[in-house]
Structures are given as C-alpha cells and as structure tokens.
Amino acid sequence: MPRYLLSRVVQLIPTIFGIYTLAFILMRVLPGDPATFLVGFRDDPQALADVRRAMDLDAPVLNQYVTFLRSTLQGDLGRSYLTKQPITVMIGQAFGPTIVLALSAMLLSVSIGIPLGILSALYKDSIWDNISRLISLIGVSIPVFWLGVQMQIVFSVQHRWLPISGAGFDNHLIMPSIALCGGTLALLTRMTRSVMLDQLNQDYVRTAKGKGLRSRVIVWRHAFRNAFLPILTVGGNSLANLLSGALLVEVVFSYPGMGRLLVQAVNTRDYTLLQGLIIVFALLYAGINLVIDLIYPLVDPRIQYH
C-alpha cells in the first residue's frame, strides 16, 4: 500500500507540471495584456512601457516561465493586477463557499439519485423505471444557469420565498444546490440502476433469496455493497465536475465562490488571478481522483495494490 501510494503520487508529477505549463501558455496568448487594460484609453506609450516594466511583462518569455514555476511551486500564485491582494488569499476566501455548494449539491444528488436508481433496478421497465429515466434525462439536458434563473423568477421575484442571491449556511443554499445537482443526480441514478441490475442477477442474490432473506436485507446488505465501488467512482468524478459546474450557478446567484471569481478574472483580464484559479481547479480535480483511487482498497478488500 505505501508503495502504491508513492507510485500514484509520482505519476501525478508530470500531470501537475503539464497543468502549470498549460496555464502559463494560456495566459500568454490572451489578447491585450493587463498593462493595456490598466493604462486604459489614455493611449500613452510611455505609461504603457512603465507599467509593463513594473509588471515584469517585458522580460523574455522563458525567464517569465522560470520565475513563474519557481514561485508557484512554492505556493505563491502572485498578486492580482487589480486589487493587489495575493491570489492565494483571494482564492482562499472563495474556496470555502464553493466547496460548501458542491457538497450540498452532492448530498442532494446522492440522497435522491441512489434510491431512485435502486428503485428502477428493482422494478425494471415499470412506471418507476420510466419516471426515473425521464428525470435523469432531463437532469443531463437542462442548462443549469437557466434553471437557476427560472427558480429565481418563481421563488424570489414572484413569491419572495427564497433569497434571490448571496451566500450563507441557510436557505441561501437551497436554490443553488438544486440548480447544480441535475447532472450528477442523473449520472448517479443511471449508474446505480445499471450496476444494481447486474448485481441482482448474480448467483449470490438468488442464494440469498432462496435462504428466505428479506428483500430489504438482500438489496442493501448484499447487492448494494457490491455495487458501491462503481457508484463511488462516478460520485467522485462528479464531485470534481460539480466544482466547475458551480461556477455557472455562482454567477446566476451572485454567490461568492471560485467560479464567480473566475468569471470576474476573465472579464477584468486579471491574468494572475485567472492563472491561479485554473491551477487550483486542476489540482483539486487531480486530488479528488487520487483520493478516489486510494479509497478503493478500503472499500473493497479484494483490491490489492502492488
């Protein structure tokens, strides 16, 4: 296990290197550098040159790259061109709300998706099965930002039941989580249905039935336990996608998370902020996948790593 852990972490190194490089390249090809943006309409070449020099933008690209790698690998993502705040602080403030939003959407998807999937596996081709299929198809097809806007119109503008925007550990979370959970809910429902169908046709389930076990015990203690691993994989991947999907919801609900920060960075051409956010998102993504891989042997003792 320790050796597996080590090799899995070592495998991550080229990926992380690639992430940093791609983020760096992307930021250099952005049209109109931040200096132009800061100097604005004054069209003053002298001012432009001064700002460029101050920002170290006139250095050769390779030098910039080396400086960038050296500082980012030490955990320093630089300062925002606009607010002058350190990027790590800005992202740090937005990090919590996004995680809360993603987790609450995850909770919603799991608590609806898995029962729904089991239900449609147990009563295959019944009305339940068709309803859950329809729900999951709509879930993957609905544009999250549109759903968010529609909910705002109905529940905040017309009825004033829920707050239209903002963040908080209360009813501020309801609409954003519902808007966000559609895709994950759909994926979990489908996955649960197909793995459960597989498991319910296995010999051990027949044996359990033959022994006269109650069906609830068979479903939860036997079949679901074996179906859990693929569901966990899908769930983990979805969590990573929820983090990025959250950005659309955050924009709609003016929710102070990383997604809104990203859109703000794009609109104000805040290079360093954008670069930092891209790196953090990608690292989170890679980190979640790593954790899922490491959880496998804990969940299923049959899996052993070399």
Add this chain to the structure above:
Amino acid sequence: MTQKSSQPIVTNLAPTRDSRAVNKTLRRVLRSPLGVVGVCIVLGTLLCAVFAPAIAPYDPLKGDITNLYVKQPSGAHPFGTDDAGRDILSRAIFGARISLKIALLSESSGLALGVFIGLITGYFGGWLDTILMRIVDIFMAFPLLIIAIALAAALGTGDDKLIVALTLTIWPAVARLVRSQVLSVRETEYVSAARLIGANSIRIMRRHILPNILTPLIVFTTLGVANVILQEAALSFLGLGSADRNSASWGRMLNDSRQFLIAAPWMAFYPGLAILIAVFGFNLLGDALRDALDIQSE
C-alpha cells in the same frame, strides 16, 4: 425481444458497409417510444435551423417600429418580444441555426482531430503515442468547462474562435476512446490477415479498423452534440460567445435577457426551453442508438 432470437447471430463481426445494418439500427431506434421522440426532436431542430427564414413569422433582426420595447407574449407574438421589440419566437428559430452550426462544427472537427490522433497513436504506438497521450492526460486533468472558459478567453470572442475553443475540449476524450478501441481491434485475426495479404496501414485503418470502432463513436458523438450545445450556451451566457448581437445563439439570447429578469421573464424562458428541448432530443437519440447498437453486437 422476441425478434432478437430470429436474428442471425453474426452481424457485426465482419466489417461491412451494409446499408441493411443501418436500416436495422434505425428500425430498432424507432421501435422504442423514447427513440421516436428523440428522432422527432432532432429532426425538428434541424428543420428549424435549415428552413428558419420560411418558418419564422417575423424578421429576427427587425423590431416592431411602433413598439420598441419588451412586450408580453400575445397572439401576435406568442413568445413575446425583446428589448428592441423583436419577436422572440423568430429569434429562437434563427437561434437554432447558430447554436446547431456551432455545435455541429465543433463536434465534427473535434471528432476528426480525435479520431486521427487516436488512430495513429493506437495503431503505431511508440514515442508519438507516449507524447500525444501525455497531452491528452493534461487536457483531461482540467474540468471541461474551465478549459473551455480559459480557451475562449484566450482566443477572444467570435463564432469561429468559439468553435476552436470547443473543438479543443472535445478531441482528447475522442482520441482516448478511439485509441483504446484500436488497441483491442489491432490484434484481431482479420486485421492480421489483412496485413498478411499485404494491405498497407492506411488501407487497414480505413477499411478494417475504422468501421469496427464506428459503433461506440456514433453513440459518443450523438451524446457529444448534446453536451456541446450546453457548453456553447454556458460560454455565451458568460459573455464569451459571439460578440455580434445580431447572430444570436440561444445562449447569447439568455445572456441578453439577464438585465430584464424582472421586467421581461419570458426573454429568459424561451431560449432556455429551446436549449433544453434540443439537448434532450440529442440525448434521447444517443440513448436509443446505444440500446439499438448494443443489441446488434450481442
């Protein structure tokens, strides 16, 4: 299910370009009710896109001169009008053109690039494979939406740049899928036989490998179109789509509607509904195709 047993067992083993296979798949798709709905929606959307000028009741660019502001849905304008007095129904119909154009062009170029890279890496292997697959890994280390936003921001606004950005998000997954399929087909006997006869690599790939990986690709692509319509809408919604307000895709219409959320909620409702229906249709079709092709390969 009863027809299944009467089918010949060997259908999909030999690479054939049999039009009967296409017919059979179509018939299977049309046998499931959801498949029929999917086909109808996809065809309907395509018809809207192609014949938009004939179908749309008004000019999508010209507002009602007597009433240059938002108007509630009414008999004359069933979906209402927008802030420039333009008919939203007509704009939504023309929006199908833009949205589908962007989605189909990005999906097909992403597909072409992915298939090409997947074929050469899977077939030849070696250092080229190693390098290209590392690049695929790096692309896939980013959440799709983040990379699309970064690319769209880097490339600037405009339909063509949007297509490039979306293409670049599509190809890695295609390349990986094709590569894995090629790896499993490469060692089959008929490919070795073809090689023994003296067929060259290009011919083997075109005639023997490509037809055999077509099945997963068709399903993947249909579902991919659904996804790319959503991605395009998301980017346009964030203001990273086309800068030209006249050629409005559905996502762009949604973006325009944001300031009128309270004054004119219908401006946001109908374009989003159009996205939902179109994406739903492509997803249904993809699902039905998967079921149909799955049975065939059994």
